[in-house]
Amino acid sequence: MFKHEKIIPISIPTPFAIGDVNIYLVKGEALTLIDVGPKTEAASAMLKNSLAEHRLTLDDIDQVVLTHHHADHVGLLDEFPDSVKIIGHMYNEPYISQNPDFIKKQSAFFTYLFGQLGVPHHMISSRTVEQSYRLSCRRSLTQTVKENNQIDGLEGWTVLETPGHATSHIVLYHGKSERLIGGDLLLKTSSSNPLLEVPQQGENRPLPLLDYLASINRLSELPLEKIFPGHGGQITGIQELITRRLEKQQNRAEEVYGILSEKPHTAFSICQKLFPTVYEKQLFLTMSETVGQLDYLQACNRIISEEINGIYYYHLR
Ligand SMILES: [Zn+2]
Numbered sequence: 001m002f003k004h005e006k007i008i009p010i011s012i013p014t015p016f017a018i019g020d021v022n023i024y025l026v027k028g029e030a031l032t033l034i035d036v037g038p039k040t041e042a043a044s045a046m047l048k049n050s051l052a053e054h055r056l057t058l059d060d061i062d063q064v065v066l067t068h069h070h071a072d073h074v075g076l077l078d079e080f081p082d083s084v085k086i087i088g089h090m091y092n093e094p095y096i097s098q099n100p101d102f103i104k105k106q107s108a109f110f111t112y113l114f115g116q117l118g119v120p121h122h123m124i125s126s127r128t129v130e131q132s133y134r135l136s137c138r139r140s141l142t143q144t145v146k147e148n149n150q151i152d153g154l155e156g157w158t159v160l161e162t163p164g165h166a167t168s169h170i171v172l173y174h175g176k177s178e179r180l181i182g183g184d185l186l187l188k189t190s191s192s193n194p195l196l197e198v199p200q201q202g203e204n205r206p207l208p209l210l211d212y213l214a215s216i217n218r219l220s221e222l223p224l225e226k227i228f229p230g231h232g233g234q235i236t237g238i239q240e241l242i243t244r245r246l247e248k249q250q251n252r253a254e255e256v257y258g259i260l261s262e263k264p265h266t267a268f269s270i271c272q273k274l275f276p277t278v279y280e281k282q283l284f285l286t287m288s289e290t291v292g293q294l295d296y297l298q299a300c301n302r303i304i305s306e307e308i309n310g311i312y313y314y315h316l317r
Contacts, residue, residue: 007181007228010050012037014072015135018190018231021072023047024181025054030062030153034172034181035230038135039075047076062153063087065145067183067230068166069095071136078137087151089161090144091168091200097140098133102198109198113205117291118266118311119283128284145170157181164212165192167200178225185215188232191245196288209292210299213249216242249296256293257316260303264315267291 008025014037024034037043051057058080066074066088074096077086086096094102107126114124145151149159157172165184172181184192194208220242227235235241252274259265259273271279271290279286294314297303305312 007179008054009228009234010047012046012050012076013040013042014038015040016072018072020231022228022230022232023073024228025051025056026154026157026181028154028156031056031060032151032154033061033064035067035073035183036064036076036080038072039078039137040135043076044079047079058084063151065151065154065172066092066096066141066168067171067181068092068169070166070184071132071134073183073230074139075135075137077139080139085142086139087143087145088141089146089168089170090141091166093141093144094200095133095168096137098136098138103129103133106198109205110196113196114268114287116307116310116312117287118268119287120268123280123283160218162215162218163206164194164208164215166195167197167206167208167211169215173222173224175223178223180219180222180224180227182227182229182235184230186219186227186235186238186241186245187229188235188241190231191248193285193288194292196284196291207292207295207299208288209249209296212292213246213296216245249293252289253293253296256290257297257302260297260314260316264306264313266311266313267294270294270314 006027010023010025011020012023014021021037023037026032026034037047061084063085069092107129110129111124145159147161156176157174160171160173162169162171162185169183171183171185194212196208197206199205220239224238227238229235256270259270267290271286274290275286302317303314304317305314
């Protein structure tokens with residue numbers, strides 16, 4: 001019988017709106033930490049104190065598995081000794097190493113994309129990209145994993161690729177105990193924003209909402225009792241939560257469809273209508289959400305986009 005106490009949750013503070021991040025210590029043949037927290041002094045102190053309660057230090061950790069590349073999950077990697085194994089999906093690499101060519105490519109990509117989406121020039125700045133690295137790390141993966149891989153020292157757990165919230169996103173599934181270490185795939189108290197990203201392979205940008213829907217639909221097919229999430233409380237009643245998330249997305253898509261039934265719009269003008277009070281401050285987040293719904297309606301063959309002078313206008317089919 002699988003011993004549940006082998007998964008030890010540690011709650012680490014973050015300065016982000018989402019609140020604390022949950023990281024997990026898994027005692028198997030190796031001592032594994034799933035995610036590490038952001039690069040802040042408060043997070044560092046909390047991690048060290050929590051490990052000390054188990055008579056452990058950073059040096060005792062054999063390996064870190066990353067659920068995805070966001071700063072609140074990876075930043076503290078900088079504090080680990082060089083000997084620690086760092087394991088994750090290959091798409092983490094340019095983010096966690098802060099590859100300068102990649103960051104340049106990212107900035108250029110978003111300037112171009114946001115222009116096409118109708119965002120006014122004065123609102124586009126490379127600051128958004130730079131800020132996303134502020135509490136991140138400069139480390140490198142020592143091992144990449146993909147769908148269906150097992151990780152040495154972490155017996156019984158299987159890697160599932162679950163892109164959407166991030167292209168680098170994976171979860172760890174333990175079939176015997178029907179448990180999942182879920183990163184930000186499904187959270188109890190907030191929806192996991194599918195975020196726009198620069199493509200790492202090929203020319204076409206990822207379609208984050210479509211990827212996300214496919215990823216959470218996969219969860220429905222798994223025997224699954226409990227999720228250990230990246231933020232918020234542990235999740236049971238998983239199917240109900242998935243249904244709630246899907247309904248919310250469906251309603252948002254209909255709202256966008258309703259706006260487009262009046263007249264054609266750019267993604268930016270829809271974003272302003274959906275998020276009138278926050279679109280300026282949270283441009284990246286709200287544009288990601290808007291574009292996600294437009295991608296979805298396009299995939300459903302309900303709307304099309306037309307390019308006029310370099311700007312895309314969406315209208316009903
Ligand atoms: Zn995240």
